[in-house]
Amino acid sequence: MTVVALFTRPPEMPDPSGPQSAPNALIRKLERFSSFSDVEREAIGDLGAASEWIAAGKPIINAGDGPVMVLPLLEGVACQYQDFRDGRRQILSLLLPGDICGGSGEVSGPADYGVRSLSRVRIARIEAARFIALLQAHPAITIALTKSALVDQAVQRAWIVNLGQRRGHERIAHLICELAHRMSERGLLLSDGGFELPLTQQELGSMLGLTSVHTNRVLQQLRAENLIAFHNGVVHIHDAARLQALADFDAAYLSIPG
Amino acid sequence: MTVVALFTRPPEMPDPSGPQSAPNALIRKLERFSSFSDVEREAIGDLGAASEWIAAGKPIINAGDGPVMVLPLLEGVACQYQDFRDGRRQILSLLLPGDICGGSGEVSGPADYGVRSLSRVRIARIEAARFIALLQAHPAITIALTKSALVDQAVQRAWIVNLGQRRGHERIAHLICELAHRMSERGLLLSDGGFELPLTQQELGSMLGLTSVHTNRVLQQLRAENLIAFHNGVVHIHDAARLQALADFDAAYLSIPG
DNA sequence: CGGTTGATTGAGGCTGCTCAAAAGGTGTGG
DNA sequence: CCACACCTTTTGAGCAGCCTCAATCAACCG
Numbered sequence: 001m002t003v004v005a006l007f008t009r010p011p012e013m014p015d016p017s018g019p020q021s022a023p024n025a026l027i028r029k030l031e032r033f034s035s036f037s038d039v040e041r042e043a044i045g046d047l048g049a050a051s052e053w054i055a056a057g058k059p060i061i062n063a064g065d066g067p068v069m070v071l072p073l074l075e076g077v078a079c080q081y082q083d084f085r086d087g088r089r090q091i092l093s094l095l096l097p098g099d100i101c102g103g104s105g106e107v108s109g110p111a112d113y114g115v116r117s118l119s120r121v122r123i124a125r126i127e128a129a130r131f132i133a134l135l136q137a138h139p140a141i142t143i144a145l146t147k148s149a150l151v152d153q154a155v156q157r158a159w160i161v162n163l164g165q166r167r168g169h170e171r172i173a174h175l176i177c178e179l180a181h182r183m184s185e186r187g188l189l190l191s192d193g194g195f196e197l198p199l200t201q202q203e204l205g206s207m208l209g210l211t212s213v214h215t216n217r218v219l220q221q222l223r224a225e226n227l228i229a230f231h232n233g234v235v236h237i238h239d240a241a242r243l244q245a246l247a248d249f250d251a252a253y254l255s256i257p258g
Numbered sequence: 259m260t261v262v263a264l265f266t267r268p269p270e271m272p273d274p275s276g277p278q279s280a281p282n283a284l285i286r287k288l289e290r291f292s293s294f295s296d297v298e299r300e301a302i303g304d305l306g307a308a309s310e311w312i313a314a315g316k317p318i319i320n321a322g323d324g325p326v327m328v329l330p331l332l333e334g335v336a337c338q339y340q341d342f343r344d345g346r347r348q349i350l351s352l353l354l355p356g357d358i359c360g361g362s363g364e365v366s367g368p369a370d371y372g373v374r375s376l377s378r379v380r381i382a383r384i385e386a387a388r389f390i391a392l393l394q395a396h397p398a399i400t401i402a403l404t405k406s407a408l409v410d411q412a413v414q415r416a417w418i419v420n421l422g423q424r425r426g427h428e429r430i431a432h433l434i435c436e437l438a439h440r441m442s443e444r445g446l447l448l449s450d451g452g453f454e455l456p457l458t459q460q461e462l463g464s465m466l467g468l469t470s471v472h473t474n475r476v477l478q479q480l481r482a483e484n485l486i487a488f489h490n491g492v493v494h495i496h497d498a499a500r501l502q503a504l505a506d507f508d509a510a511y512l513s514i515p516g
Numbered sequence: 517c518g519g520t521t522g523a524t525t526g527a528g529g530c531t532g533c534t535c536a537a538a539a540g541g542t543g544t545g546g
Numbered sequence: 547c548c549a550c551a552c553c554t555t556t557t558g559a560g561c562a563g564c565c566t567c568a569a570t571c572a573a574c575c576g
Contacts (some may be wrong), residue, residue: 082419084506090419112412112511128428154370156414161340163421164467168532186433200554209422214532216555246340426563458522472564474524525571531564539556542568546549 015092024048026072026124028186029098033256034144043134044141048074051124056198061102061115067215068111070131071101076121077198081206082113091207093155094118096182119198126168142174147256154253163209166248168218171208176228194236204230282306284382286332286444288358291514301392302399306332309382312375314456319360319373325368328389329359336381336455339464340371349465352415355442377456405514412511413421421467424506426476429466431505434486436471438495439509452494462488 015067024045030036036044054060060078062066078095080102091112095101101115101123135142155178162174184196190196199207205215222228227243229236237243267283276366282303288294294302294350309332312318317338319326325392336353338360349370353359358380359373415435420432441453457465463473487494495501 001352084423088423090422092415092418109408109514113415124411134475149369153414156411156418157340157350157371159418160414160421163418164464165342165346165350202554206422211533212555212556213534217532217557220556256367457522460522462520469565470522471524472562475564518571520573520575522573523572526567527567529564530567531562533562536559537557539554541554542552544549544551546547 002069006083012086020114025097025186025220030141030144031147031187032144034140035137035149036140036144040138043138047072047126047134048124051089051122054119054121054123056117056119058121059114059116060121060123061111063114063194064112068102068129070097070126070128071115072124072126073097073099073101074122074124076117077120077196078121079203079207080113080115081199082222089206091203093152093159094179094207096186097188101153109208112119114236118203119196151254151256158253159227168208168210168214170247172204172215172218172222173227173243175204175208176235176237176256177244177247177249177251179235180240181195181254190234192236194234197202197230198233199234201230272384273424280379283332283355283444288399288402288406290402290443291405292398294396294398294402297395298398301396305330305384306382307473309380309516310342312379312381314377314379316379317372317374318379320373321369321371321372322489323369325367325386326360328384328386329373329383330380330384331355331357331359331378332382334375334377335454336373336375337377337461337465338371347462348467351410351417352465354444355446357410376461377454381515397444409512409514426447426466426468426472426481428482429468430462430473430476430505431485432467433462434488434493434495434509435498435505435509436512437493437509438498439466439512443512448492452492454491454494455488459488482502 020242026037026048027041027044030044046222054076056076060071063082072093074097077095077097078101080092080095081089083089095115102111102113135145158174158178162171166174170180179197180189183189188195199210201219202211202212204219205212208215210218219228220232223230226238228238242251261282281466284306285294288302312334314334318329321341331353333355336359337355338350339347340348340350347495353373360369361370367392378456391508393403416432420429437455438453439448441447458470459477460470460471462477463469463470466473468476477486477488481488484496485504486496501507
């Protein structure tokens with residue numbers, strides 16, 4: 001897969017096959033929600049024509065930014081987060097290729113959150129007006145985006161449940177299950193079934209409301225029980241059934257409700 | 259205020275002043291986001307013409323329900339929640355008058371959550387088609403609902419942050435601050451500045467990821483520090499400034515971003 | 517008055533945090 | 547190629563927040 005090479009390529013090297021080479025992640029994601037004509041597929045693909053690469057760890061949206069353009073993530077991984085004055089940070093969502101930075105196409109107001117790249121990332125930058133015109137011209141795209149937004153909201157709810165009701169090891173297990181599904185949906189699994197997750201344990205902890213120290217210990221325990229391994233930014237699931245049972249994971253919420 | 263009487267009135271008694279008496283909460287909420295013509299105001303008001311009262315503790319939407327009608331809550335308080343097989347429950351959101359049950363006008367798929375009344379509640383039941391027609395006829399209403407949905411999402415994010423990063427007493431403090439603001443916005447404060455919160459400590463705990471036992475102890479502590487009192491379903495804030503400081507609360511996210 | 521639900525209290529224990537420091541890894545400059 | 551700085555991971559010890567189990571109170575209701 002072209003994805004395998006994506007994160008292992010040195011960040012400073014330009015993409016050897018050019019920005020158009022990767023199948024457009026936005027199309028791949030939206031097609032799960034609505035079927036498109038060739039015209040529509042092309043219209044979506046055109047959005048990614050003008051895209052830029054951003055290095056890992058760079059800001060994409062800063063808290064306080066005014067209304068921004070529509071920013072579909074085409075390659076790489078980013079996160080939405082909120083910082084405290086005292087240094088604590090809560091990661092609010094993980095953005096995978098095909099996701100739109102800053103919620104589902106938000107077109108208003110100063111953001112109360114930030115978005116930054118976790119790996120090298122390719123992002124398109126679309127004028128709101130152009131985006132709206134696209135939606136008006138192609139109802140199928142509007143439908144797909146609406147359904148996509150509903151799934152995004154279901155994911156937010158699942159995070160609330162995860163933080164509110166589960167213990168550390170269950171939280172990690174649930175998050176890994178969720179990501180495995182989302183990665184798989186978009187054809188982002190490695191050939192051995194694992195997937196790239198370019199996070200430090202510190203960052204993983206701040207998605208889950210856990211300390212990096214505790215995250216580390218729980219990961220070791222899960223590894224010892226032969227459930228998962230997380231090493232060098234790659235996750236491997238060794239026993240999916242047991243992992244899902246531990247996490248009380250049900251993938252239904254990640255699919256189209258209707 | 260008419261609200262004072264609302265929860266203290268015996269559930270089986272019909273509203274003495276009739277369903278049309280209360281100023282329409284939906285209008286009051288949406289006007290915060292967009293200004294309406296008289297025609298629009300009337301159109302929104304008409305939605306509530308056919309409304310029904312539901313007793314406290316009754317289901318409004320059940321997990322698994324297919325696409326439902328649009329259900330604006332006109333009076334009373336309800337909650338959106340998700341249950342575990344083992345009895346744990348996470349409350350996902352509190353619905354106040356003017357809020358729409360089941361997210362922001364969702365029109366699709368089997369719900370992965372339930373909604374139930376926490377007090378006696380008045381709800382309108384609107385055909386999706388009629389609702390959509392309303393939006394198409396009145397762009398100002400569409401704008402208001404869109405902005406409202408953005409605020410709802412900001413609230414969801416705030417809950418994630420609350421659960422992920424704050425301790426028990428901070429969580430409670432933050433939730434109380436949020437609710438005080440939302441109640442105040444809609445003119446639901448009692449004459450003494452308090453507000454009705456028809457929750458058991460058990461339910462409060464399952465919004466905050468805390469045990470009812472622990473919730474109880476933290477409430478007592480907050481009461482002892484003269485910050486808040488929560489008794490008989492009524493919250494009183496005794497020291498708003500100190501409470502907000504404790505909660506690290508900033509009301510900006512509850513306003514219109516833009 | 518007995519039944520039921522919710523609030524309160526106590527004792528004891530596990531989960532997860534804090535503080536600290538050591539161990540690995542990686543990129544930089546001499 | 548090594549020394550050094552920096553970041554992440556790992557480990558240890560001690561403690562606190564929060565939970566579990568259990569029982570008592572208080573209020574309401576038929």
